[in-house]
Each structure stands twice: as structure tokens, then as C-alpha cells.
């Protein structure tokens with residue numbers, strides 16, 4: 001470090017083109033450093049206002065007439081999200097949860113590849129992905145290093161004529177490692193299979209480039225970097241040419257043509273609405289719309305650049321202050337290979353996580369011994385990283401984490 005760390009953080013904040021976006025969020029306790037936006041993003045001010053109107057005016061006064069507007073909400077928010085993940089209008093829609101969307105799209109992909117049964121995923125993919133896929137057919141597990149992420153060659157070696165679907169996370173939930181989405185997508189297509197990407201840690205954090213890579217299918221949540229709030233509806237992407245030909249397994253009335261004709265048989269539409277099931281959560285939908293608009297306004301390129309710069313600064317402080325205290329970087333060091341969080345390994349990570357929360361820095365913990373530090377670019381300052389790392393260094397130096405229980409809590 002050429003400059004004292006705090007002066008460097010202040011200089012980076014002064015030069016940050018996204019600095020003003022912090023004021024667009026509710027910051028209830030300015031003394032607390034929130035580094036968990038990769039689990040649950042902060043509340044945007046615009047969302048609070050939009051939900052007030054939705055509750056007081058649209059639900060409170062308009063009642064059932066609200067549906068004339070609400071019926072389009074999933075598509076409207078989907079079009080904004082499409083811009084963030086490099087898809088076209090009409091290719092993304094809000095629907096259900098990530099887990100349910102993964103089930104629907106994986107099932108549709110398997111049905112579209114008769115004669116092939118195998119699903120390829122990796123052993124460090126997010127648990128819900130592995131469980132959903134295992135419920136659908138024989139799974140071929142590729143090994144991934146928990147810190148380095150998915151190895152393209154290992155995926156390529158797992159491909160053969162039995163593989164119907166490859167399903168992976170673009171940004172790894174534990175380490176933040178970004179995998180080679182274009183390279184893997186091309187290899188999967190070459191092998192005659194379909195690809196389904198989980199974008200939970202990518203959407204609103206890094207560019208994805210779905211159309212440029214020719215991706216078939218994708219799913220993702222909105223409560224992390226899209227700041228749509230707890231339990232907000234997830235999204236799904238289906239490439240336009242696949243929409244009329246895929247058969248989704250949950251035949252609900254929101255996928256039906258002439259929905260209010262109440263016809264006897266199921267005759268799904270040919271558009272992205274084909275992948276809907278039932279009545280959508282409207283309040284959550286408005287929250288996605290506002291959150292996605294905020295990210296779109298800032299621009300995904302600028303967001304990713306800041307996320308990586310925050311990560312590089314954090315790693316610099318880790319090397320100088322924490323490595324001597326027994327920490328080890330558990331994320332890729334190379335900026336282009338990281339999403340918007342950085343993970344540190346320490347044998348006492350769970351107790352350190354609790355002690356850090358008591359010191360008013362909010363990270364999270366992932367098994368077995370990883371401390372995850374989320375660097376949501378729209379509201380995290382370089383100074384926040386400095387404060388968090390200073391408090392972390394001080395508490396570990398003083399051994400204060402040893403005062404906390406070693407047993408894991410229900411939620412980590």
C-alpha cells in the first residue's frame with residue numbers, strides 16, 4: 001500500500017462515479033457497516049414510496065381494478081431485468097422462486113432432449129440447485145474447488161451423448177468465483193445439450209451477456225443485488241426461439257392462452273408467459289421493478305467495475321492486516337474472476353462472524369469456515385471496507401471472537 005489505507009479509501013470514494021447512489025437507499029443505522037447485500041440487499045427509498053402507493057391507493061382504494069395494471073408487472077420488470085443480464089425484451093419474466101423456476105426450466109429442458117437423461121452440475125453448486133436437479137434425473141457431478149469455482153475443462157470432460165442438460169451457477173455463492181459462461185455454453189451446445197444458468201449472485205452485480213453467449217435458459221433471485229426485499233419473486237429467462245417449443249411441467253392458468261376464457265384444456269401461449277403458473281405476488285413485483293430500475297440507471301458496467309474495485313481494495317487490506325492473523329483469501333484474486341463479494345477463510349470463521357456483528361459490521365458465514373463479505377456496489381463505500389477490515393483486525397488481534405459460541409445458529 002503506497003498511501004495510508006484510510007486516505008486511500010477516501011480518495012477512492014471521492015472518485016467513485018456511483019457514490020451518489022448510496023443516498024437512494026434507506027440507511028437506518030449509519031454506524032453499522034452492512035456487508036451482506038449479497039444475501040439481502042438494502043431497501044431503496046423509491047421502493048418504500050412505491051409500496052406505499054401500491055398498498056394505499058392500488059390495493060386500498062382500487063381493489064380488484066388494480067389487476068388491469070398488475071397483470072403486466074412481471075413482464076414489465078422482466079424487460080428491465082433483461083437489460084441487466086444481456087437478454088432481449090420478452091425473454092425474462094418474474095415468477096415464483098429461483099428453486100421453483102429451476103425445476104420448471106430443468107424439467108422443460110429434459111423433455112426437449114428425449115433419449116438423453118443425464119444432468120451435469122457441480123458438487124459446489126448452491127444446495128437448492130443440486131437438490132432440485134437430483135429430483136429430476138441422474139446427475140453427473142463435476143468437482144469444483146470451493147474457492148476457485150467451476151473448472152471449464154472438467155465440465156467439458158463430463159459431456160457426452162447422454163447429457164441433456166448442464167446447470168451451473170454463473171457466480172459461485174461461497175467464493176464469488178465467476179465461471180466461463182460463454183465457453184461452457186458453447187461446449188454444451190456442441191455436445192447437443194441445453195444449458196441453464198443460475199444468476200442469483202450475478203444479476204445486478206456483473207454483466208452476464210445471455211444473448212451474446214446464446215444461452216438457452218436462466219433463473220435468478222431478486223433479493224440480493226437487485227434489492228427487491230425478502231422473498232421477492234424470482235425471474236426466469238428463456239431464449240425467444242425456445243419459448244414456443246419447450247413444455248413446462250406446471251400447467252397453470254397464467255400460462256394459458258385466453259386465460260379468462262376458462263377453457264377446458266391447457267393450451268399455453270407461445271411467449272415467455274408460458275413459464276408462469278399462478279397469481280403473482282404484486283407487492284414483491286413492484287419492489288423488483290424499482291430495484292431493477294435503480295441498477296439499470298446506474299448501469300451494470302459501472303456496477304461491476306465498482307464491485308471489483310471494492311474487492312481489490314478489500315484484498316489489499318486482507319493481505320496487509322489479516323493474512324498475518326491466520327486468514328486466507330477464499331475467492332479468486334484476479335478481479336475479472338470475482339463477482340461482488342469476497343470470502344475469507346479462517347478456522348474460527350463462525351465465531352469471528354458473530355464477533356464482527358457485535359462490532360457492528362454485518363457479514364455472513366458459510367460452512368465450513370468462510371466469512372463472506374458482500375460489497376454491494378450501489379451503497380458500499382471504500383471507507384466502509386476500511387472500517388470493516390479495521391474492526392475485524394482489532395477483534396481478532398484481541399481474541400474477542402473466543403467469547404462467542406462455536407455452535408452454528410439456525411441461520412448463518
Ligand SMILES: Cc1ncc(COP(=O)(O)O)c(C=O)c1O
Pocket residue numbers: 097098099100126128129169173198200201221234
Ligand atoms: C445461487 C443460488 N441459487 C438459489 C438460491 C436460493 O433460491 P430460492 O430463492 O428459491 O430460495 C440462492 C440463495 O441464496 C443462491 O445463492
